Amino acid sequence: MRAWRYDYVIVYREAHFWGWAIFEKLLSMSRAAMIFDFDDAIWLNDTSESNKNLSWLKSSAKTAKIARLANVVTVGNSFLADYARQSNQNVEIVPTAIDTNAYKYRGAVDSEPVTIGWIGSTTTLKHFQNAIPALTAIKQKYGNRVNFKVIVDVDYEVPELGLKSAKWHKDTEVEELNKVDIGIMPLPDDRWSCGKCGFKGIQYMALGIATVMSPVGVNTDIIEHGANGFLASTDNEWIDCLSQLIESVELRQQLGKAARKTIDERYSVRSQQGNLLNAILLAGKLKGTRN
Numbered sequence: 293m294r295a296w297r298y299d300y301v302i303v304y305r306e307a308h309f310w311g312w313a314i315f316e317k318l319l320s321m322s323r324a325a326m327i328f329d330f331d332d333a334i335w336l337n338d339t340s341e342s343n344k345n346l347s348w349l350k351s352s353a354k355t356a357k358i359a360r361l362a363n364v365v366t367v368g369n370s371f372l373a374d375y376a377r378q379s380n381q382n383v384e385i386v387p388t389a390i391d392t393n394a395y396k397y398r399g400a401v402d403s404e405p406v407t408i409g410w411i412g413s414t415t416t417l418k419h420f421q422n423a424i425p426a427l428t429a430i431k432q433k434y435g436n437r438v439n440f441k442v443i444v445d446v447d448y449e450v451p452e453l454g455l456k457s458a459k460w461h462k463d464t465e466v467e468e469l470n471k472v473d474i475g476i477m478p479l480p481d482d483r484w485s486c487g488k489c490g491f492k493g494i495q496y497m498a499l500g501i502a503t504v505m506s507p508v509g510v511n512t513d514i515i516e517h518g519a520n521g522f523l524a525s526t527d528n529e530w531i532d533c534l535s536q537l538i539e540s541v542e543l544r545q546q547l548g549k550a551a552r553k554t555i556d557e558r559y560s561v562r563s564q565q566g567n568l569l570n571a572i573l574l575a576g577k578l579k580g581t582r583n
Contacts, residue, residue, distance in 0.1 A: 295322035300572055302327045303358060305334055313357040320361040325579035327571060328362035328380075330355070330372065331388055333487025364575040366568070368489035369510040382578060384571040387510075388489035389564040390555060395498035397552045398470055400544035406434075408534065409441040409472030409501075411465065411492055417444060419485075423478040426530035428452055433531075434538055443468045465495075472501055473544060474537050478530075479506040490514045494559050497521065497551035502544040504533045514559070520550035 295301055301324040307315035320326050335355035359365050359379035366386045367373050376383045408427065410420045420442060430438060431453055440455040442448055443465060448457035458468050469475075475496025479485040486509040493514055496503045505511040507523040515521040522533040537544050557563060 295319050295324045298324045300325050300327060300575060302329055303362070305330050305332075306354065306358065311354055313354055313361065316358045316361050323579075325363045325572075325575040326361065327364050327366060327575050328358050329366045329386075331368040331489045331491075333372065333375070333484050335375065336484050336487070362575075363578040364571050366571045369487070369513070371486045371509055382574065384567065384574070386564055386567045386571060387559055388491050388494060389559050389561045390491075390494050390498050392498055392556060392560045392562070395466060395495065395555075397498075397500045399500040399552075400473065400502060400541055400548050402541040403473075405437055405439045406473045406538045407439050407441050407471060408474045408476060409443065409469070409496075410476050410478075411443040411460070411469060411495060413444065413460070414446050417442075417446075417448065419477075419479055422480060423476060423530060424450060424453070426527045426534070429527070429531050430534050430538070433535065438538060441468075441472055466499070469495060469499055469501070472496070474534065475501045475503045476534075477503070477505040477511065479508045479511070481506070481508050481525075485509055493521070494555060497548075498555045498559075500548035500552045502537050502547045503551055504530065504537070514554065519547075520554045521547055 301319050303316055303319065303326060307319065335352050337352055356379045359376050362380060363382065365376045365380050365383045367376055367383060368386065368388045370385060373383050373385050412420060427440060440453045442455060442457045443460050444457050445460045449455060475493070477492045479488065488509055490510045493503050493505045493511060497520070503515065503521040504524055505515055505521065507525055512523065515523050517523045524530040524533045
């Protein structure tokens with residue numbers, strides 16, 4: 293009802309989680325240019341234990357409908373862009389970016405135990421659990437020289453790792469991440485994961501934390517193996533990469549410094565503000581040419 297007052301409206305993922313695109317249709321009919329932004333493969337309707345009871349409200353066709361209504365679609369990576377272009381040719385890739393003023397570079401510290409950490413939500417805990425076999429082997433190998441930290445919005449424990457979660461809060465997430473020496477982002481190799489935009493890894497890297505990620509989707513664009521982090525697929529690869537980082541603070545410092553440089557140059561708000569502005573201006577030019 294207020295859209296007529298504005299020049300632009302950005303719809304992030306969807307205006308409402310119902311399966312219908314009624315609100316988006318009404319917005320597209322207003323005087324405002326409409327930009328549709330998404331940073332996950334939301335048309336696949338991936339569910340977890342915490343949200344599967346609401347899955348019936350979702351519609352896999354809705355994403356394409358909203359893309360057709362929009363003047364411009366902005367997405368976080370090329371996998372998402374390929375999907376969006378099936379419905380709208382005006383697609384701009386704006387990688388997930390981080391405010392590097394809030395994520396001040398810390399770098400590696402020489403202390404024991406070395407903390408291996410993960411940050412996420414209830415819906416992505418299943419991804420962390422993929423790493424438990426490798427982490428268990430690391431615990432057996434290094435004993436009290438390592439500990440494990442999970443920052444998440446629910447209480448969570450893994451007794452065999454001696455792991456108890458730290459509660460996620462927006463105001464304290466950077467403080468909690470600064471207690472981590474090695475950040476991990478394990479992912480399954482599936483279509484949903486290909487749509488993810490690597491935010492966990494970007495958070496670690498912005499702080500200069502040595503990072504290990506699964507070589508899935510955009511992660512292979514963010515990490516150059518051995519230069520600014522590590523990529524690991526199998527349990528043995530995870531164990532090898534983590535072992536190298538546990539045993540060498542110099543390696544953690546080297547990769548962490550290069551990681552921060554990558555974020556400053558390619559995944560900071562400052563580096564991406566021009567791309568976002570260009571997408572907004574394009575939407576304004578195209579307003580009135582699409583219904």
